[in-house]
Amino acid sequence: MEKLFLSSLFSLLLFVHSVSAYTTYNVISFGANPDGRTDSTQPFRNAWSSACASTSPAIIYVPSGRYLLGHIVFHGGCRNSDVRIIIQGTLVAPYNYREFSNISNWLAFQNVNGVSIYGGTLDGQGSSLWYCKSTGNSCPTGARSLVFRDSRNILINGVTSISSQKFHFVLDNAQNVTMQGVVISAPGNSPNTDGIHVEKSTNVRIVNSGIRTGDDCISVGPGTRNLWIENIACGPGHGISIGSLGWSLNESGVKNVTVKNVTMTGTTNGLRIKSWARPSNGFARGIVFENVRMENVRNPIIIDQNYCSSSATSCPHKASSITVSQVTYRGIRGTSATPTAVKINCSVAKPCTGIRLEDITLTYQNQIAKSFCAHAHGIAAGLIKPSSCLN
Ligand SMILES: *[C@@H]1O[C@H](CO)[C@@H](O)[C@H](O)[C@H]1NC(C)=O
Ligand SMILES: *[C@@H]1O[C@H](CO)[C@@H](O)[C@H](O)[C@H]1NC(C)=O
Ligand SMILES: *[C@@H]1O[C@H](CO)[C@@H](O)[C@H](O)[C@H]1NC(C)=O
Ligand SMILES: *[C@@H]1O[C@H](CO)[C@@H](O)[C@H](O)[C@H]1NC(C)=O
Ligand SMILES: *[C@@H]1O[C@H](CO)[C@@H](O)[C@H](O)[C@H]1NC(C)=O
Numbered sequence: 001m002e003k004l005f006l007s008s009l010f011s012l013l014l015f016v017h018s019v020s021a022y023t024t025y026n027v028i029s030f031g032a033n034p035d036g037r038t039d040s041t042q043p044f045r046n047a048w049s050s051a052c053a054s055t056s057p058a059i060i061y062v063p064s065g066r067y068l069l070g071h072i073v074f075h076g077g078c079r080n081s082d083v084r085i086i087i088q089g090t091l092v093a094p095y096n097y098r099e100f101s102n103i104s105n106w107l108a109f110q111n112v113n114g115v116s117i118y119g120g121t122l123d124g125q126g127s128s129l130w131y132c133k134s135t136g137n138s139c140p141t142g143a144r145s146l147v148f149r150d151s152r153n154i155l156i157n158g159v160t161s162i163s164s165q166k167f168h169f170v171l172d173n174a175q176n177v178t179m180q181g182v183v184i185s186a187p188g189n190s191p192n193t194d195g196i197h198v199e200k201s202t203n204v205r206i207v208n209s210g211i212r213t214g215d216d217c218i219s220v221g222p223g224t225r226n227l228w229i230e231n232i233a234c235g236p237g238h239g240i241s242i243g244s245l246g247w248s249l250n251e252s253g254v255k256n257v258t259v260k261n262v263t264m265t266g267t268t269n270g271l272r273i274k275s276w277a278r279p280s281n282g283f284a285r286g287i288v289f290e291n292v293r294m295e296n297v298r299n300p301i302i303i304d305q306n307y308c309s310s311s312a313t314s315c316p317h318k319a320s321s322i323t324v325s326q327v328t329y330r331g332i333r334g335t336s337a338t339p340t341a342v343k344i345n346c347s348v349a350k351p352c353t354g355i356r357l358e359d360i361t362l363t364y365q366n367q368i369a370k371s372f373c374a375h376a377h378g379i380a381a382g383l384i385k386p387s388s389c390l391n
C-alpha cells in the first residue's frame with residue numbers, strides 16, 4: 001500500500017482521504033494565501049504548531065499555488081512522531097534577499113522526529129543575490145533553502161528545489177534520512193548552491209535524484225557515517241565531494257560511504273575527496289565509488305589533501321591533513337575534459353592507503369587520459385586506463 005501511493009500524486013491524495021487516523025491541517029484554513037504575494041509565514045507556522053501538537057499522526061496539506069514564506073523554524077518536541085507534509089504548490093522565498101541578511105536558513109526543521117515531505121517546489125529566488133555576488137560588492141551570504149538539524153526518521157520524497165540562494169538541502173546531525181526523487185536546479189555558475197550537504201549524520205540514503213547546480217551536487221562533511229548515494233544524475237555542478245575535511249584539529253571522521261550508479265555530465269569534478277593542509281585527527285575511510293559514468297568531467301577522480309578554495313584569503317600549507325584510507329573506485333568510465341583524469345595527491349605526512357582502482361576507463365580527446373599520484377598506496381585490479389600510478 002505504502003509503495004503504491006508513493007508512485008503518483010493522485011494515488012497519494014486518495015491515500016490522504018482514506019486514512020482516517022491522520023488529522024489533516026490545510027494551510028489555507030490557517031489563512032495561507034496561494035497568490036504568491038501575500039506573506040503566508042504565520043499561517044504555515046500555525047499549521048505546524050497544530051500538527052505538532054496533535055496526539056495522532058498529522059498531515060499538513062499545501063494545495064497548489066504559490067506561497068510567499070519568510071524564515072521559519074519548525075521546532076520538534078511534537079506529541080506524535082508522524083507528520084506528513086504534502087505539497088502540491090510552490091513555496092517562494094522573498095524576492096529581496098536582504099530580508100535574509102542575518103538568517104542562514106530559510107526553512108529549518110529543528111529537533112524533529114518522523115517528518116516526511118512529499119512533493120512540492122521550493123523556490124529560493126536566488127538570482128538577485130547571485131548577481132550581487134558577481135559584482136564583487138559586499139552581499140549577504142544567503143540562506144540555505146531546507147535544513148534538518150538534530151533530527152531523525154526523515155523522508156524527503158519527490159521534492160524540487162530551484163534557485164536556492166545558497167545550499168538547497170542540508171542534513172546536519174540527522175539520523176535515518178531518506179531523500180528520493182529529489183530534483184535540484186540552479187545555473188552552473190550560481191555561487192555556493194550545493195545541492196545536498198550532509199554532515200554529522202548517520203544512515204542517510206540519497207537515491208533516484210537529479211541535481212543541476214553551481215557547486216557540489218552532494219557534499220559530505222565531517223562526522224558522516226553510513227551514507228548511501230545511488231542513481232544520481234549530476235551536472236552541471238562540482239560533482240560529489242567528501243570534504244572539505246580537516247579544518248579542525250579535533251574533527252570526527254567520515255566513514256562508510258557508498259556512491260553507486262551515478263552519471264556526471266560536464267562537472268568540474270567527478271568523485272572528489274578534499275581536505276585542508278592543516279593538522280587534524282579527522283579521516284575518510286571505507287569509501288566505495290562504483291559504476292560511475294563521466295561525460296566531459298574536468299577531474300573525474302581526485303583526492304586533494306592540499307585543498308584551498310579560491311575564495312579563501314590565505315591557504316594553509318602545513319604538511320599534515322586528515323587520514324584517507326580504504327577508498328575503492330570500481331567501474332568508472334567515460335570522458336575527461338582535461339588530460340589528467342586521475343589525480344590522487346596525498347600529503348607526505350599522511351599518505352593515502354588502501355586505495356583500490358578497478359575497471360577504470362577514462363579518455364581525453366579520444367586518447368587514454370593520464371594519471372598522477374603522490375604519496376598514494378594501494379592496488380589496481382581489472383582493466384585500468386590510464387594505468388595505475390599507485391605505490
Ligand atoms: C541584521 O543585524 C544587524 C545587527 O545585528 C541589524 O542592524 C540589521 O537591522 C539586521 N538586518 C535585518 C534585515 O534584520
Ligand atoms: C527510518 O525512518 C523511516 C521514516 O522515514 C521509518 O519509517 C523507519 O522506521 C525508520 N527506521 C528506523 C530503523 O528507525
Ligand atoms: C555501511 O552503511 C550501510 C548503509 O549505507 C549499512 O547498510 C552498512 O551496514 C554499513 N556498514 C557498517 C560496517 O556499518
Ligand atoms: C542508474 O541511475 C539512473 C538514473 O540516474 C537510472 O535511470 C537507472 O535505472 C539506474 N540503473 C540501475 C541499474 O539502477
Ligand atoms: C573532540 O571532540 C569530541 C566531540 O566531537 C569530544 O567529545 C572530545 O572531547 C574532543 N577532544 C578533544 C581533545 O578536544
Ligand SMILES: *[C@@H]1O[C@H](CO)[C@@H](O)[C@H](O)[C@H]1NC(C)=O
Binds near residue numbers: 343372
Ligand atoms: C599536488 O599537491 C601539491 C601540494 O601538496 C601541489 O604543489 C601540486 O601542484 C599538486 N599536483 C597536482 C598534479 O595537482
